[in-house]
Amino acid sequence: MGRGQFRRVAERERRRIAFLLDGVETEALEGDTVLIAILTTRAHLRMAEFTEAPRAGFCLMGACQDCWVASADGRSLRACTTYVAEGMAIVTRR
Amino acid sequence: MNTRVAIVGGGPAGIRAAERLVEHGLSPILLDEAPRIGGRIYQQLPEVRGFRRDGKALYGFEAGKAEDLHAAFARIQPQLDYRPGTTVFDIASDRLITLGDGRREEIAYDRLILATGAMDRIMPLPGWTLPGVFALGGAQIALKHQGCAIGHSVVFLGSGPLLYLAAYQYAKAGVNVAAVLTTAPWLGLGANLLGMAAQAKTAAKGAYYVAKLLSWRIPVIGSVRPARIMGRDSVEGLEVLVDGRLRQFDCDAVALGYGLKSESQLAELAGAQFVFDRAQNQWLPEIDDHGRAVGRDGLYLAGDGAGIQGADAAELRGRIAAGALLQDLGIALKDAGDFGTLKRWHRFRVALEQAMPFPSHLAADLPDASILCRCENITAGEVRAAADQGLREINRVKAATRLGMGRCQGRICGIAGAEVLAAKLGVSVDSVGRLRAQPPVKPVPIEALAGDAP
Amino acid sequence: MKADVIVIGGGIVGCSTALHVARKGRSVILLERDQAGIRASGVNFGGVRQHGRALAELPLSFRARAIWADLASLIGTDGEFAVTGHLRLARQESDLRLLLLHMQGASLYGLKLEFLDRAALDHRFPWLGPHIIAGTYCPSDGQANPRLIAPAFATAARKAGATLVEGAEVVEATHDGGVFQVAVRDGRRFEAPLLVNAAGAWAATVAGWFGEMVNLVPEVPQVMVTEPAPYRFQPVLGVIGGDLYFRQIPRGNVIFGGGQGRANADHTRSAPLPEISARAAAEAARIVPEIRHLNIIRTWTGVDGDTADGSPIVGPSTTTPGLFHAFGFCGHGFQLGPGVGAVLAELLIDGRSDTDIHGLGIARFVGRR
Numbered sequence: 001m002g003r004g005q006f007r008r009v010a011e012r013e014r015r016r017i018a019f020l021l022d023g024v025e026t027e028a029l030e031g032d033t034v035l036i037a038i039l040t041t042r043a044h045l046r047m048a049e050f051t052e053a054p055r056a057g058f059c060l061m062g063a064c065q066d067c068w069v070a071s072a073d074g075r076s077l078r079a080c081t082t083y084v085a086e087g088m089a090i091v092t093r094r
Numbered sequence: 095m096n097t098r099v100a101i102v103g104g105g106p107a108g109i110r111a112a113e114r115l116v117e118h119g120l121s122p123i124l125l126d127e128a129p130r131i132g133g134r135i136y137q138q139l140p141e142v143r144g145f146r147r148d149g150k151a152l153y154g155f156e157a158g159k160a161e162d163l164h165a166a167f168a169r170i171q172p173q174l175d176y177r178p179g180t181t182v183f184d185i186a187s188d189r190l191i192t193l194g195d196g197r198r199e200e201i202a203y204d205r206l207i208l209a210t211g212a213m214d215r216i217m218p219l220p221g222w223t224l225p226g227v228f229a230l231g232g233a234q235i236a237l238k239h240q241g242c243a244i245g246h247s248v249v250f251l252g253s254g255p256l257l258y259l260a261a262y263q264y265a266k267a268g269v270n271v272a273a274v275l276t277t278a279p280w281l282g283l284g285a286n287l288l289g290m291a292a293q294a295k296t297a298a299k300g301a302y303y304v305a306k307l308l309s310w311r312i313p314v315i316g317s318v319r320p321a322r323i324m325g326r327d328s329v330e331g332l333e334v335l336v337d338g339r340l341r342q343f344d345c346d347a348v349a350l351g352y353g354l355k356s357e358s359q360l361a362e363l364a365g366a367q368f369v370f371d372r373a374q375n376q377w378l379p380e381i382d383d384h385g386r387a388v389g390r391d392g393l394y395l396a397g398d399g400a401g402i403q404g405a406d407a408a409e410l411r412g413r414i415a416a417g418a419l420l421q422d423l424g425i426a427l428k429d430a431g432d433f434g435t436l437k438r439w440h441r442f443r444v445a446l447e448q449a450m451p452f453p454s455h456l457a458a459d460l461p462d463a464s465i466l467c468r469c470e471n472i473t474a475g476e477v478r479a480a481a482d483q484g485l486r487e488i489n490r491v492k493a494a495t496r497l498g499m500g501r502c503q504g505r506i507c508g509i510a511g512a513e514v515l516a517a518k519l520g521v522s523v524d525s526v527g528r529l530r531a532q533p534p535v536k537p538v539p540i541e542a543l544a545g546d547a548p
Numbered sequence: 549m550k551a552d553v554i555v556i557g558g559g560i561v562g563c564s565t566a567l568h569v570a571r572k573g574r575s576v577i578l579l580e581r582d583q584a585g586i587r588a589s590g591v592n593f594g595g596v597r598q599h600g601r602a603l604a605e606l607p608l609s610f611r612a613r614a615i616w617a618d619l620a621s622l623i624g625t626d627g628e629f630a631v632t633g634h635l636r637l638a639r640q641e642s643d644l645r646l647l648l649l650h651m652q653g654a655s656l657y658g659l660k661l662e663f664l665d666r667a668a669l670d671h672r673f674p675w676l677g678p679h680i681i682a683g684t685y686c687p688s689d690g691q692a693n694p695r696l697i698a699p700a701f702a703t704a705a706r707k708a709g710a711t712l713v714e715g716a717e718v719v720e721a722t723h724d725g726g727v728f729q730v731a732v733r734d735g736r737r738f739e740a741p742l743l744v745n746a747a748g749a750w751a752a753t754v755a756g757w758f759g760e761m762v763n764l765v766p767e768v769p770q771v772m773v774t775e776p777a778p779y780r781f782q783p784v785l786g787v788i789g790g791d792l793y794f795r796q797i798p799r800g801n802v803i804f805g806g807g808q809g810r811a812n813a814d815h816t817r818s819a820p821l822p823e824i825s826a827r828a829a830a831e832a833a834r835i836v837p838e839i840r841h842l843n844i845i846r847t848w849t850g851v852d853g854d855t856a857d858g859s860p861i862v863g864p865s866t867t868t869p870g871l872f873h874a875f876g877f878c879g880h881g882f883q884l885g886p887g888v889g890a891v892l893a894e895l896l897i898d899g900r901s902d903t904d905i906h907g908l909g910i911a912r913f914v915g916r917r
Binding site: 007009011014031043055061066078081 | 127134139140142143144145146147151196213214223224225226227228229231232233235236237240241242243244245246267268269327328346347357468469470471500501502505506536537539
């Protein structure tokens with residue numbers, strides 16, 4: 001799994017919740033965006049379509065559209081503006 | 095007559111506009127993309143138990159203003175049709191097309207105030223698409239809204255007052271700030287003292303942050319020339335030229351931003367005309383002194399979405415635009431707007447832009463292999479090749495190269511793309527035009543777009 | 549300024565005409581109001597199909613298809629042309645009759661189509677929605693990128709020696725003593741013994757100057773594109789009724805359209821309508837349900853003119869010797885354009901063409917007086 005890109009520096013006393021990241025049970029804190037939940041455990045979010053190079057989002061404010069992942073049912077999720085929820089199943093590759 | 099007024103944006107401008115309308119007996123619709131009001135600057139924590147930081151920790155010097163704004167909203171909320179978590183993605187002459195909770199909805203309006211705010215203005219450099227490179231505003235959001243740092247060791251690169259503030263906030267939160275590097279000469283603190291004096295208190299805050307950073311022995315360096323961000327699958331370091339000499343900084347994250355640009359796509363779809371603002375070096379919707387869109391009756395623009403003047407000015411501009419709307423409805427104003435203060439903010443912003451300018455000069459030397467458009471993976475070289483084929487307008491270059499055709503519609507690459515094209519052609523950046531906005535201004539799932547259409 | 553031929557209109561039809569005339573060694577001036585290739589020619593759906601055309605268009609369509617096959621040698625780029633096939637779909641029993649009727653007629657012209665019943669569709673294209681009952685498939689059709697093709701024709705015409713004058717809005721054209729005088733808004737005048745009216749949505753005005761009154765209905769096709777997704781839907785899709793067309797490019801984006809946006813009074817600007825987007829999205833998701841989760845990232849429109857019978861007008865004027873029309877191409881111009889230029893150049897310079905266009909003349913509208 002490796003080191004997360006992000007580092008928690010405050011607000012750590014929140015309820016822990018579990019979600020599925022590419023099928024693997026992963027821990028997050030309630031109130032995390034999907035982007036934060038992934039990048040605190042991984043170095044990147046997704047692979048860019050045209051280069052197969054890793055990407056981790058950019059603007060964190062819903063503008064750059066570089067952090068789209070999917071839910072297990074195939075719906076697209078913008079990771080920086082979607083909050084993670086208990087039991088949520090996220091896939092980072094289509 | 096019951097005039098339907100819609101306000102898009104729940105930041106300082108949108109809230110103050112709503113407040114003034116409510117004070118005059120109106121009940122506007124307030125649509126905000128975020129789940130809670132406040133905009134970017136006064137963004138609130140998620141409504142989840144366990145978040146602890148107070149206003150002072152989140153907003154620093156601005157805590158009082160944030161508190162006032164949040165309180166103002168709480169006061170008027172009963173009179174509002176408030177729609178949080180709602181993205182306006184298209185605008186027709188009489189209704190907004192919105193997406194909220196995965197559902198499409200149309201909201202009719204008679205008059206419209208757009209207070210859509212701003213985002214980071216980016217000049218790419220080699221390596222800027224690596225995981226670990228984030229927009230400066232994004233770095234701030236990670237910390238403020240989520241209690242996270244974008245890395246373990248962070249370089250702040252760019253220009254503008256936000257650079258020092260964000261670096262200061264990171265250092266104060268215990269993050270290793272490897273360096274604060276700006277393209278502005280004299281750290282952007284020297285020039286045009288007269289203009290700065292227009293808002294002496296705000297100018298002093300910038301100096302305070304720099305002094306603090308220096309006191310913590312963090313390198314704060316001006317007049318740098320960014321060279322590249324290093325790393326294979328993530329950030330491993332940054333190279334810049336300082337006084338012509340190459341210097342490397344080890345880091346695993348970079349916060350990148352050169353001031354702000356207006357989010358003006360919705361204004362365009364609503365029918366605003368655009369003019370090039372030389373002081374801000376960007377195309378802006380054309381408004382009169384009261385925020386009325388020129389050439390489009392019933393449309394009003396307020397806050398940083400109509401040219402960058404900052405949060406304090408945004409609150410004023412919200413009230414002023416609401417005042418114009420009320421007057422256009424024939425409603426006598428119970429209060430008077432303070433235009434003198436707004437003019438001071440404008441002078442201050444012009445001075446700030448001169449002291450901490452967008453580094454247009456970097457466009458000419460951006461290597462051909464550098465990615466400009468991160469959505470479609472279009473390089474600076476491809477834009478220059480289009481210029482070689484005789485294309486002289488940015489929308490023609492878009493058609494030929496796919497620059498700005500991706501999910502973000504050129505929000506991130508539009509300004510730098512125009513600079514690269516202009517530099518290649520040897521013309522001023524306004525003469526290559528601006529990328530036109532097309533609906534939807536944010537991606538919309540087909541199933542939501544279809545809604546219950548036949 | 550004088551030349552052998554003047555072409556009014558810098559779309560794909562006008563540019564390909566100028567290119568072919570120049571290749572025949574004649575001098576040609578092309579007058580374009582704005583920039584060449586940026587109107588309907590540059591923003592259309594991008595289908596390259598013979599399938600489903602009116603039979604009178606087929607010989608011209610075949611001629612065009614042969615040029616498409618070797619486009620790069622003509623204009624220096626293949627413009628992402630890919631032979632992915634075209635599938636025309638029936639959604640109800642009454643569609644089936646039209647599907648078969650066209651298949652019969654087209655076969656008389658030599659266009660090979662395959663009939664696919666629902667079972668065959670399930671086998672070949674299992675991603676089609678349940679309301680599709682049958683289809684005909686044309687393997688030799690395909691798709692290309694209009695944004696690249698239309699400007700490339702302009703560039704190729706220029707390289708072949710044509711004079712392209714952009715920003716030249718024609719305000720008057722007259723014919724006297726065997727010569728056409730053409731005036732542009734800024735006062736420049738041009739002169740030639742041969743004139744081609746390829747003015748797209750504005751061509752009826754030009755025809756009117758020569759006493760040929762044609763009713764051209766402005767059309768504003770609206771198209772949208774999704775974010776990239778794995779490449780899966782190969783053939784271009786069309787439906788009986790024409791209210792939806794659909795393709796996916798190998799890069800991954802799905803492009804589809806249907807319905808009309810809005811245009812301003814003089815048709816120089818157009819914009820999408822939200823309710824049209826919603827309707828097209830709903831029908832696209834019925835025809836290919838798998839796309840329902842994909843994000844739409846952009847919508848656009850263009851303006852062209854459509855004739856009363858839906859087929860273009862190509863051929864000599866009925867009133868004025870030396871005048872040739874080529875317009876009314878809405879939904880047709882992109883595939884036909886390369887062929888129209890070749891045929892018109894033959895008519896202009898050689899006085900004859902082996903490609904049969906007799907059913908496309910303007911006479912069918914201006915009629916018998």
